[in-house]
Amino acid sequence: MAYFSTILPFVYYIIFVGLHITLMLGLILEWVREKRTLKNKPGELQIGGLPAVSVIIPAHNESRRINGLLKSLEAQDYPDAEYIFIDDRSQDESAEIISSFIKRNPHLSAKLISLKENPGPNYKQYALTKGIEIATGEFFLFTDADCILPPQWVRGMVARLNNKNTGLAIGPVLKQPGGKGFFHLYQCYEHGIRYVYLAGSNGLGASGGGFGNNLIVKRACLDAVGGYENIPPSPTEDAALISKIRSCSKYKIRAALGKDVHVITLGENTWKTLINQTLRWNNGGLFSPDKVTRINYNFLMITIGMGMSW
Numbered sequence: 001m002a003y004f005s006t007i008l009p010f011v012y013y014i015i016f017v018g019l020h021i022t023l024m025l026g027l028i029l030e031w032v033r034e035k036r037t038l039k040n041k042p043g044e045l046q047i048g049g050l051p052a053v054s055v056i057i058p059a060h061n062e063s064r065r066i067n068g069l070l071k072s073l074e075a076q077d078y079p080d081a082e083y084i085f086i087d088d089r090s091q092d093e094s095a096e097i098i099s100s101f102i103k104r105n106p107h108l109s110a111k112l113i114s115l116k117e118n119p120g121p122n123y124k125q126y127a128l129t130k131g132i133e134i135a136t137g138e139f140f141l142f143t144d145a146d147c148i149l150p151p152q153w154v155r156g157m158v159a160r161l162n163n164k165n166t167g168l169a170i171g172p173v174l175k176q177p178g179g180k181g182f183f184h185l186y187q188c189y190e191h192g193i194r195y196v197y198l199a200g201s202n203g204l205g206a207s208g209g210g211f212g213n214n215l216i217v218k219r220a221c222l223d224a225v226g227g228y229e230n231i232p233p234s235p236t237e238d239a240a241l242i243s244k245i246r247s248c249s250k251y252k253i254r255a256a257l258g259k260d261v262h263v264i265t266l267g268e269n270t271w272k273t274l275i276n277q278t279l280r281w282n283n284g285g286l287f288s289p290d291k292v293t294r295i296n297y298n299f300l301m302i303t304i305g306m307g308m309s310w
Helices: 002-037 069-075 096-106 123-134 154-161 182-203 220-225 237-248 271-286 291-308
Strands: 053-061 081-088 109-115 139-142 166-170 173-176 215-218 252-255 263-266
Touching: 002 182, 002 252, 053 123, 053 154, 069 096, 081 096, 081 123, 096 109, 109 123, 123 237, 139 154, 139 220, 166 182, 166 220, 166 237, 173 182, 182 252, 182 271, 215 237, 220 237, 237 252, 263 291
Parallel strands: 053 081, 053 139, 081 109, 166 252, 173 263
Antiparallel strands: 139 215, 166 215
16 A cells, blocks of 8 residues: 555656646647748738738627727727627627727728527527628638737737638637736636647647637638538537537648737636636537547646646
């Protein structure tokens, strides 16, 4: 018994360190690919010129949180972007705030869709489908109404697709502290660590997830898998999209790492909403019909769990 009590912790640590070394290797590989991709001037593709980009933004009762996003959209330095807002059955003033934004920025190409009904089962996924239906861009760039974007965000995310073989790129999303104390700091830490794991897995060729509020995909890439409407309904529509493209197309997936594309989102206000959000993400990954996505999320959960019990 003494032998096992000595050897088991040693084996435990070896496995833990080995998992993180493997993950770090993937992160380094992704960093090298990003540096290679960004050799050209940001936003200018090898295929020539600045492509038209449709930024698609669903909103559901976001009147209290949308002003930061609207200000950051006004500061974008990308000339060929259209902004498509989907007001998804909001009961507050979201639609009025968006309409006012569009009126005071006539130089921007912006549209508002108002949904009166949404059959689900993933309401956000249905809203995104409606936005894509009217989008005119060559690239589709997704974010949420509670996000704050750096000025070079559109240009930077376009630059990550600076290769004809790359069809989709995920970007980092960091949480803004909503106050002091462990609860708010924990959210910031956990969200950042989660992206590091996702980017490392992506670097190893096991793309299984990303943040849907910082994700860009080529129209041609979506067409290759039958369009967005062909993505199976999932609690994590971003992971479903990524797994579909990885498994059913020739296109590569990349993870962005630079500060120029760091998106800031607001944290949850209570443990209940945070736990519900985490369970939704984990359920979408752990029970995905795609094998690689399941492995990716299990790897993530095992690694985090081992770290917490260290």
